[in-house]
Amino acid sequence: MASAFEKLKATLADLQDEIERDLAERRANLRYRYERGRVVFEQDVRAKHRAARVRLGDFLRAARPAVILSAPVVYSLILPFVLIDLWVSLYQAICFPVYGIQKVRRADHMAFDHRHLAYLNGLQKLNCLYCSYCNGLVSYIREVAARTEQYWCPIKHARRLDGPHEHYPVFVDYGDAEAFGSQSARLRKALRK
Known part of the structure; x- marks a missing residue:
């Protein structure tokens, strides 16, 4: 007989499957597909996306000065993020084989697909690249730390x-x-x- 915890886990798995089905339906409604690692929109959708793009100059003129002035602070975090990325990857490469822990696939936590969105201008795509890297990195580090915690x-x-x-x-x-x-x-x- 399954414990209450196992029943809850099964319910959660069912809900996650339902969420994934809903997301697949939304993808179909937005008329794109994923082929060989690339997002492909239907041609008329891509044209609408290009028409919705805000030109870089207009985008910058609409930004509040405080937002522009704070951008260097935001982007300065790239240095510690890259350093921790290298350090955690080195830690995992050295320690996980010693402990017999399966390594975390970094690529499973990184997604850089916003560049395929034609409604984003170059700066918006750069911002998305930055956020995708930082959030993917945090996810990767969290999984490395979680496996370490489970071991120790x-x-x-x-x-x-x-x-x-x-x-x-x-x-x-x-x-x-x-x-x-x-x-x-x-x-x-x-x-x-």
Whole structure:
């Protein structure tokens, strides 16, 4: 008999499938498809997108001065992001094989498809590239950290977390020393799949 937790996981999986079906329907309604790593819009849709594009000069004139002045601060974060990207990738390359943890595929967390949107001007596409990289990187780092936590310390916290990673639900309950002793090896082994 399935536990309440397993039933909830199955319900969640069903809901995720339903969301994916809805997203597929929306993609069809927006008349694009994904072919060999490239987004392809129907020709008339692409023409409408080009017509909706705001020219760069108009875009900049409409921007508030504070937004323009704050842009260098936003973009200055690229340096620490690239550094942490390199460091986390190096960490994973060295440590995960030692611990027997399956490596996180960085590409699974990175999506740079906004460049195919003809309604964005060059600056908007650059902004999207930046945000896609930073958010993809955070997702990648979170997965590396989650697998590390599952290997070393798969224990839930005493208080509720807002948005825990997807490995968290299988961690042992806070204060359950017996489960930590008996389940840690199983949770480590699960990382090898």
